[in-house]
């Protein structure tokens with residue numbers, strides 16, 4: 001394909017090549033993909049009959065560099081549903097473009113994935129939240145995207161999605177409802193909120209003034225990932241559920257002696273890993289009936 005026809009750095013054929021590379025090395029045919037955020041990678045170890053690939057061995061995948069992101073892709077069964085699970089992600093602050101960090105999402109699309117479940121760690125901005133809570137992402141504020149760092153910038157390949165996607169329904173309402181119901185069945189409703197996730201590029205945590213600004217903008221939590229993946233996934237027709245673990249409260253007060261740090265983020269992730277894994281596994285268990293029905297666009301009918 002000529003450079004002018006490429007989506008940007010990658011062509012459709014690059015995504016296809018990686019998808020075929022993976023599918024030719026596993027007999028699993030997943031419809032669900034899961035991305036594990038900081039310290040949440042143990043979810044991947046729950047997969048039965050797993051086939052494991054290191055990112056460094058997968059064509060065009062980037063290696064992870066951040067503690068808490070193992071850098072392995074696993075195929076296997078979770079709650080009886082065939083899944084592919086990213087044990088860790090790469091971030092823009094590691095020196096990559098938005099297109100590079102979202103590469104796996106388009107590969108998933110070409111592998112036949114229908115639902116993408118994103119997880120991440122973030123700082124709480126909503127004063128009703130506390131470290132250890134879980135936020136179902138209802139909507140987002142994509143600060144890098146608003147500043148031009150949007151993964152869809154560049155020539156658009158219509159095979160992957162439309163030029164001007166409307167993002168009002170990025171986070172599938174039926175999936176969120178299903179997740180809330182599962183949380184109630186598991187007796188963890190008091191841990192679970194719905195809210196707005198803001199992304200800033202990182203790697204610095206926010207200043208006090210920035211945290212206050214983001215709260216005033218309407219954000220309930222702030223992180224350094226997830227939104228580019230959600231944008232790319234929605235663009236190419238995947239159903240998206242995003243679960244944010246509030247690993248710390250963003251510092252919004254000059255008198256506070258709290259200092260956000262990655263060790264604290266990983267500590268909270270480890271404390272809540274089992275709860276989050278249980279929630280995600282149970283939600284995945286509800287997806288099968290819809291996927292077996294085949295075809296897109298019927299999520300609400302199938303899950304409700």
Ligand SMILES: O=P(O)(O)O[C@H]1O[C@H](CO)[C@@H](O)[C@H]1O
Nearest residue numbers: 037038120121224225262265
């Ligand atoms: O978003 P994930 O990858 O879960 O991790 C979050 O936690 C790290 C900062 O502590 C950053 O990588 C931020 O993005």
